[in-house]
Amino acid sequence: MHEIYTEFMLQKMNNIRMNKFQEDAKHLSSSLNVSGRFSFQKSAMKHVVVDIANKLSLRAEDSLLDIGCNCGDITIPLSFMCDSCTGVDGESAIxxxxxxxQDLDNVSFIVGDFSELKIEEQYDCILIYSVLMYIDGYDNKRNFIKKACDLLKPGGRMLVGDVVNTxxxxRYSNSEVGRKIDKEYKHQLTNLTQEDIIKSENNVTEPFDIMDDKKVCDLLLEIRNWGYESFLLPQSVELPFGYTRQDILIKRW
Structure with missing residues (x-):
């Protein structure tokens, strides 16, 4: 009974959070705010697309599925690097x-919560970026990734990006480098305009459920047990949270 209740509550919380993202996408004027970034991170966001394309080994002939595409800050530039691009997200974001x-003929859309959708098509590349931290519970994260893995074509690649690892x-916060960078980061926050502060406080969504080394390593092993290859990759320090986040690359034979 306890397990059933827990599963029900986790799903309910996920639905509430899905609704919040949809409301953000509907009302916020800046796609950067909807994407959960601070305004001063705008320039760093430019490096994200290149980093993703390199890690996915994205080719001009590839089909790409972007799960949790939001308003397209990553989806749109990636669409110029591949043959077709499909974005999955809630109605407001889509x-x-x-x-x-409107002027891109190789971009298509799927509306809904990926965990509840039935998708038949398979893809050369799949992207799940800044999504895992908003899925409650390790089991739900694992099931989400397993469902996505099943949509990979033979030889396909998937990037589970921007994974938060406590x-x-x-380790970073306790290091000399970490303390120095954190001081600079806080200084940038103090230089925000009043408008930016209001937007940041209201719209930068904090992670709901984050993992540690053990859970990340457990997930890597589970993915391998499913028959896929999995690799833990560092992020470039040029990325918005590059010092403290990681990416998981998955390959199907």
Whole structure:
């Protein structure tokens, strides 16, 4: 009974958070805010697309599925690097993405919560970026990734990007480099305009459920037990949270 209740509550919380993202996508004027970044990280976001494309080994002939595509800050530039690109997200986010891609004939959309969708097509590349931290519970994260893995074509690649790892963050925070960078980061926060502060406080969504070294390593092993290859990759320090976040690369034979 306890397990059933826990599963029900986790799903309920996920639904509430999904609704919040949809409301953010509907009302916020800046796609950067919807994406959960601070305004001063805008320049760093430019490096994210290149980093993703390199890690996925994205090719001009590839089909790409972007799960949790949001308003398309990553989806749109990646669409110029591949043959076709499909974005998956809630209705409000997809509506904004549609408006931004009216002139792109290789971008398509799937509306809904990926964990509840039935997708038949398979893809050369799959991207799940800044999503895992908003899925409650290790089992739900694992099931989410397993479902995505099943959509990979033979030889396909998947990047589970921007994974928050508390163990990494703790080691970083306790280091001399970490303390120095953190001081600079806080200084940038103090230089925000009043408008930026209001936007940041209201719209930068904090991770709901994050993992540590053990959970990340457990997940890597589980993925391998499913028959895929999995690799833990560092992020470039040029990325918005590059010092403390990691990426998981998955390959299907």
């Amino acid at each position: 509506e904004r993405l549609k408006k931004r891609t 163990s990494v963050k703790e």
